[in-house]
Amino acid sequence: MLDLELVRSHFPAFDDGKEPRFFENAGGSFACRQTIDALLRFYTETKVQPYAGYAESATAGELMDKSHARWAEALGVADSEILFGPSTSMNTYVLAKAFGERLKPGDEVIVTNQDHEANTGATRRMVEAAGATLREWGVDQTTGELHLADLEALLSSSTKLLTFPHCSNIVGAENDVAAICALARQAGARTIVDGVSYAPHGFVDVGELGADVYLFSMYKTYSVHQGLMVLRDELAEWLPNQSHHFNADAPRKRMAPAGPDHAQVAAAGAVLDYVEATTPGYDGDLRGACEAAKDAWQSHETALLQPVLRWLDARSDVRVVGPTEASAGMHRCPTVAFAAEGQQSAQVAAGLVDHGIMASAGDFYAPRVLDGVGLDVANGVIRVSWVHYTSQADIDHLLTALEQVLG
Ligand SMILES: Cc1ncc(COP(=O)(O)O)c(C=O)c1O
Numbered sequence: 001m002l003d004l005e006l007v008r009s010h011f012p013a014f015d016d017g018k019e020p021r022f023f024e025n026a027g028g029s030f031a032c033r034q035t036i037d038a039l040l041r042f043y044t045e046t047k048v049q050p051y052a053g054y055a056e057s058a059t060a061g062e063l064m065d066k067s068h069a070r071w072a073e074a075l076g077v078a079d080s081e082i083l084f085g086p087s088t089s090m091n092t093y094v095l096a097k098a099f100g101e102r103l104k105p106g107d108e109v110i111v112t113n114q115d116h117e118a119n120t121g122a123t124r125r126m127v128e129a130a131g132a133t134l135r136e137w138g139v140d141q142t143t144g145e146l147h148l149a150d151l152e153a154l155l156s157s158s159t160k161l162l163t164f165p166h167c168s169n170i171v172g173a174e175n176d177v178a179a180i181c182a183l184a185r186q187a188g189a190r191t192i193v194d195g196v197s198y199a200p201h202g203f204v205d206v207g208e209l210g211a212d213v214y215l216f217s218m219y220k221t222y223s224v225h226q227g228l229m230v231l232r233d234e235l236a237e238w239l240p241n242q243s244h245h246f247n248a249d250a251p252r253k254r255m256a257p258a259g260p261d262h263a264q265v266a267a268a269g270a271v272l273d274y275v276e277a278t279t280p281g282y283d284g285d286l287r288g289a290c291e292a293a294k295d296a297w298q299s300h301e302t303a304l305l306q307p308v309l310r311w312l313d314a315r316s317d318v319r320v321v322g323p324t325e326a327s328a329g330m331h332r333c334p335t336v337a338f339a340a341e342g343q344q345s346a347q348v349a350a351g352l353v354d355h356g357i358m359a360s361a362g363d364f365y366a367p368r369v370l371d372g373v374g375l376d377v378a379n380g381v382i383r384v385s386w387v388h389y390t391s392q393a394d395i396d397h398l399l400t401a402l403e404q405v406l407g
Helices: 004-009 012-017 033-045 055-075 088-100 121-130 148-154 177-187 233-238 262-267 270-277 286-313 345-354 367-372 392-406
Strands: 082-085 108-112 133-137 159-165 190-194 213-217 227-231 318-320 335-340 360-362 381-385
Touching: 033 055, 033 262, 033 270, 055 082, 055 262, 055 270, 055 286, 082 088, 088 121, 088 159, 088 190, 088 213, 088 227, 108 121, 121 133, 133 148, 133 159, 148 177, 159 177, 177 190, 227 233, 270 286, 286 318, 286 335, 286 392, 335 345, 345 360, 345 381, 345 392
Parallel strands: 108 133, 108 159, 159 190, 190 213
Antiparallel strands: 082 227, 213 227, 318 335, 335 381, 360 381
């Protein structure tokens, strides 16, 4: 059971009784106090070039190393497999460049049209440049979901790479990453999983999931503006170095050519202190705390999700993208995108803003999925998204605002 009061006490955005009705969390979350404090501490105490012999520098380097170690423990992988880059878009761009140097004509790559453009655009361009063959795993035109049977029909011994999302930033339904990665592995293909829309709702055991690459954006997970990439050692060794030639043997650098943002890397682990601080009876097991937090976050979020989905689904003039019922065994993240018949999405969003709701409309850099379910991409969708710090009162406000705006 989530202690919402305790959770909110760790977010300065709620200090002094403030109650922002914030429904743009899939765009970026509030940062927890631990993150803000760690950043401030780095800038005030250790803002020097790290890894030199003097005390401030050594401490700066230790803090950066600690972030790597903490995230490795949290995500069930090795220290060397945690990489920080400027953003997920940049991390996938570098990956695409590296794969492009390995692929040849006759090789096949599967992408989806459910992805945010960050996990598909650079890969599509890379495939074309390499003279390889692109296959698209398309969404169900009615629900926006991806079906395993459709993937099975695309996989073959020629498939070298599959990119797909853990959860789309529009559809909300969680994809069965473990099953998908197992299928890809059987065919001999590598997997790049975009975890950006899922990670705010739980930090998973990436080792157990079986992905070769798992990415997410920390500015959506109560943390700093960095992209975290888990790159399994075996794949990292196979991919060609993308950094300076003298970094070829440095696991943290060879696939992350941008110079590291020292302060943000040093502060990147602080959100895990938040997870520990809000885990009842925390006993030193960080991986276990992440699991417990995931369960508590998701059951709270799902309880808030049901009335919103029910309300939207009951209207004949509203089309929700993605499943409208959290059916048994299926997890749906609280990212709800919808279009209202005869109304401009931007105007509906403006109406919600007038009623104090922080939300917006657009294609959210995922025009392919809107097209895939037959929606007008130019009109886009209205998207409301929340996380575990959202309250029942926030949802009540949202429903009241929706009633007033949609009539
Ligand atoms: C699902 C998804 N993937 C990837 C990205 C790109 O992340 P970044 O902004 O870190 O490049 C986003 C950003 O909104 C996203 O929602």
